[in-house]
Amino acid sequence: MSELWAHALTWADVDPARHSFEMDAVAAEELAGLVVPLLPSAEVAREDRWRSLEPVTEFLAGRYGRWVCGWNWSVGEGDVDGGVVEVWCCSSDSVTTPGATAPLVVEALQEWRGWLEDLAERFAALAPPENTAMSSADHWYWGRACTRLVTVVADRTQAESGWYGHCMQVLRWFLAYNGIDEGQAQKIVEGAVGGRFGTWIAPDVPVVDALSSRFARGVGEIR
Incomplete structure (x- = not known):
């Protein structure tokens, strides 16, 4: 069902x-x-x-x-x-x-x-202050949030099997927590991740840094 x-x-x-x-x-x-x-x-x-x-x-x-x-x-x-x-x-x-x-x-x-x-607490701690209009500082907040969330999900799932499905879901949840609708959240996350995660393997630092930057830019395009 x-x-x-x-x-x-x-x-x-x-x-x-x-x-x-x-x-x-x-x-x-x-x-x-x-x-x-x-x-x-x-x-x-x-x-x-x-x-x-x-x-x-x-x-x-x-x-x-x-x-x-x-x-x-x-x-x-x-x-x-x-x-x-x-x-x-x-x-x-x-x-x-x-x-x-x-x-x-x-x-x-x-x-x-x-x-x-635990996620609700992390979302509250990682949210940009007051959800203000996108600025260079907010770009940093969104990128940091993506990095932290990808890291914690990879750890909790042990990056086993199709772990990235839940990871992308958590990123969408974070966007929804910050008032971004589901359709826009889906586009932002797909644009940031876009098949760059693998099965049974955690992403390395350069990959996470790059997708976090894309994630922040994606948010900036709608704010």
């Missing part, structure tokens, strides 16, 4: 300021209990890895919002590919007994939420 596909999430979908979420130990245990009957058997998970967890994702999205769709976006070639969640591997390996798997789902959800909250 495309509406539950993590790659399709926008900043409006995942912004922690718009979607409250608190999870203490009691709530985590309660949620795990609700997840148990939705889990596939280990055999089904191995045979149908791409769809076996849809009931879990649908339930979580209905309860908390679409932002949860990245709960199983694990590092490397997992259920989604090229994500940041480390506690969950993939349906074919992480699904065992319902009693053991359900708490792992909750832990993965909390890890994903922690990443979104």
